[in-house]
Amino acid sequence: MSDLVEFRHLKYIVAVAEAATITRAAERLFLAQPSLSKQVKDFEDELGFPIFIRTRQGVRITPPGQMIVAYAQEALLKRTKIIAMARAVHRGEVPPFRLGFSSFINPDLLQLFRDAYARLFPDCLIHLSGGDPLHLLHRLEEGTLDGALFPMPIDGQDWVMQQVARDPLVVCMQKEDPLARNAQVSLSDLAERLTIFRDPAVHPSAHNRLMEMLSQVGIVPEVSCSASTPVDIQWMVRAGYGVALIDQRTPIDSALTTRPIAGIHWTADTAFVHHNDADHLALPLVIRFAQEMRKSMSGKKPPLKDQVRPVQLELLA
Amino acid sequence: MSDLVEFRHLKYIVAVAEAATITRAAERLFLAQPSLSKQVKDFEDELGFPIFIRTRQGVRITPPGQMIVAYAQEALLKRTKIIAMARAVHRGEVPPFRLGFSSFINPDLLQLFRDAYARLFPDCLIHLSGGDPLHLLHRLEEGTLDGALFPMPIDGQDWVMQQVARDPLVVCMQKEDPLARNAQVSLSDLAERLTIFRDPAVHPSAHNRLMEMLSQVGIVPEVSCSASTPVDIQWMVRAGYGVALIDQRTPIDSALTTRPIAGIHWTADTAFVHHNDADHLALPLVIRFAQEMRKSMSGKKPPLKDQVRPVQLELLA
């Protein structure tokens, strides 16, 4: 099919497209004009359509030819780039990727990220730093982190972000809680019992958004307890201070359980974020991997049923 | 540099990586084993590092080799894909791209999109449909649109979206308005005069978001006038009904002017959206183009860098 198309051909047509005549392109490539003519012609024969229209003054590009030339430019750049990166990996010149993460993100996600990184950059290290989003953003800004995973939304214009996960937001309660008898929690029950929150100072924009969502369904909760990690939140739930909203895929304490909210489909969204000016060698591939994560995530929508998954993640290997 | 690396090499190393022995890979490729051995070796010499470690049982891949193999697989797929697309363009088999857009998006953006499409798919048509986001989303869902441009945030889980623009939100007023005498509008002045809004029914999530941002700075506006297009909004401003918030890059009536809000950096964000299941031939390239748009946008960001953090319209509601 297209097995006769080689990088050589791509290089040639890019040169021809730039030089606008085959003769001049041949000079630029240190090639005899008939050699180049033939290569271009062979390429066109293989494709099944002309890339260039020959005129007396030189060549003019055809519409599908334009697509091919654009592709060729990109493919050539990418080839040299990947090879340079692989050489750097071989020489052990890839600095550790410094990844920040909020303790509120799903640990599976962090694991997924690490696995993918190990696959893309074998034998290259990841340095993990936990922390609250405001602090992590600051570190991204000052360049002491290369990227971070944390809950959306994220304020600011200097960030490039890529959503990588979306999980239902569910109510976390004691297993013996009367609410746990039903498959779902009603809004009115939630309104009455919801008292435990993530510390607003830890991630103000996410807190505000949650408050907004609650107020839209007529709940103006009393924020009587706030915690800076999911573990602390669960401790408070266990200690009987009330119920809390958590990401469905948070690993939870064995004495606790979760229930969805009736008629509501709120979600906890996670993004991979890096600074506009960040330039870690691995970043381009990491970003593309984050896009894959988003795609695979949107493919399999989580079924809205609660499950207890007491998984403990080993943070540093 | 890497000019000796050809698609042939990529194909070979992918086969070797899959077969785990050079001998079996050679069979699969209908090639003699020494031929394949030599090609792999030549490739490795060119790269400067081994892709495979030879053992008696076959070959094992090296860390940088893994990167190269992963790249090779992708590059080979992409080559055939692009060629197939270009052939389709040549045969005139590309159906028109049905693009929806909200009248509230910046017209430059639509033009940019159309220009890019014309560049990527020369001689291929775009069918444009204006409308309100709820209606456009419905059409995306039923498959009568291939993609759409409209203001964020966007509700729902079935969408793939890509932010493509971010512009400051400014106050639109008559040129003779007393507020126009100052370079900026104070929040208290805004609170008093802001009465004209986009019709909430046109894009409820965006309206709610705006209301939330306003309430965060202590403004609970009276929505006395609503309009379904920027033109109608400007007509109301001109007719003296009050002031309105608009995208800074909206083309405005000659009798009107705009002013930023003091200490506030709200933005109007635009996204390119398509359905999870959409599969227009051009979509992959269009999506990549949308990513470019985002990058170029974040490159020339407005030079605002003071104490008040700009509020981002969240990526996903």
Added chain:
DNA sequence: TTCTTCCATAGACAAAAAGTATGGCGGCAT
């Protein structure tokens, strides 16, 4: 040991890329 299964090397051959020579065709200046 002996057989098998890998991979590497060497030399012959064939395919294909690059080079040289030449011709046609249409502008352009004389």
Added chain:
DNA sequence: ATGCCGCCATACTTTTTGTCTATGGAAGAA
């Protein structure tokens, strides 16, 4: 006009290189 120049195509030769066959070595299995 007419002759010159620039551009591309074709025909044929040379050089490069990809592929083949034959063969050897090394390590695990019988």
